[in-house]
Amino acid sequence: MSFEQSLTRLEEIVRDLERNDIDLEKALRLFEEGIVHLRSAGAALKTVDARVQQLVEAADGSFSVVDLGG
Numbered sequence: 430m431s432f433e434q435s436l437t438r439l440e441e442i443v444r445d446l447e448r449n450d451i452d453l454e455k456a457l458r459l460f461e462e463g464i465v466h467l468r469s470a471g472a473a474l475k476t477v478d479a480r481v482q483q484l485v486e487a488a489d490g491s492f493s494v495v496d497l498g499g
Contacts, residue, residue, distance in 0.1 A: 432473040435466040442466070 430438075442463040446456055 430466075430469060432470055435470040435473070439463055439466045439470065 442459045445451060445459055446463075451459075
């Protein structure tokens with residue numbers, strides 16, 4: 430599942446969990462599913478962050494490692 434799909438599903442889960450008429454078992458299942466999507470999205474962000482830090486092209490065409498403060 431892509432980062433965007435995980436994020437979309439997380440938003441759906443939050444909306445469902447915010448409803449007042451959800452039963453406890455369904456809320457627990459949704460929470461567990463949300464944790465899976467949260468970890469997946471977090472891993473994708475870490476991967477992208479590492480790639481961004483690897484190489485950043487300077488104006489003169491040279492490349493350097495840049496820590497963007499994460």
